[in-house]
Amino acid sequence: MERRKLRGPLIMEYVALYQQLVGWVVGLFGSDKMAHVVVGLALWFGSAWALRKPFHSLPPLAVLVAAEALNEWLDRITYGSWRWTDTSMDIVATFACPLLILLAQSCVTFVLRRQALSRRSEEPRQGEQGNGRATEQGGDPSRA
Numbered sequence: 001m002e003r004r005k006l007r008g009p010l011i012m013e014y015v016a017l018y019q020q021l022v023g024w025v026v027g028l029f030g031s032d033k034m035a036h037v038v039v040g041l042a043l044w045f046g047s048a049w050a051l052r053k054p055f056h057s058l059p060p061l062a063v064l065v066a067a068e069a070l071n072e073w074l075d076r077i078t079y080g081s082w083r084w085t086d087t088s089m090d091i092v093a094t095f096a097c098p099l100l101i102l103l104a105q106s107c108v109t110f111v112l113r114r115q116a117l118s119r120r121s122e123e124p125r126q127g128e129q130g131n132g133r134a135t136e137q138g139g140d141p142s143r144a
Helices: 002-029 032-051 058-079 084-122 133-137
Strands: none
Touching (some): 002 032, 002 058, 058 084
């Protein structure tokens, strides 16, 4: 029973410290949504670097999901209830840039692969050079 009494105030102290840190970060960027955008990108790229994984892999995105979930849970403790409009907009602000970057990267990769495939299909295949008899007869083009 004694432990439970100590845990509540200790958690609230950590929550208060976290909210002070959040206030400082929001002060740096001017608005809480801009702070979500910048910190979200920093966490995403930073976790990819720290984990030595490509940023388009799952672990950096999982770190970002966990950090945003923790942030929203601490906001819930601070305000005493969920503020769904604010929470949903925080989530959008945090994930918008990483998801747009991933989408752009996927589109560029798709286009580059299609171009490479079309270049390969345009190159003459071995056996298609010469007078054409070798390919028609299935023989060696040097003997045609």
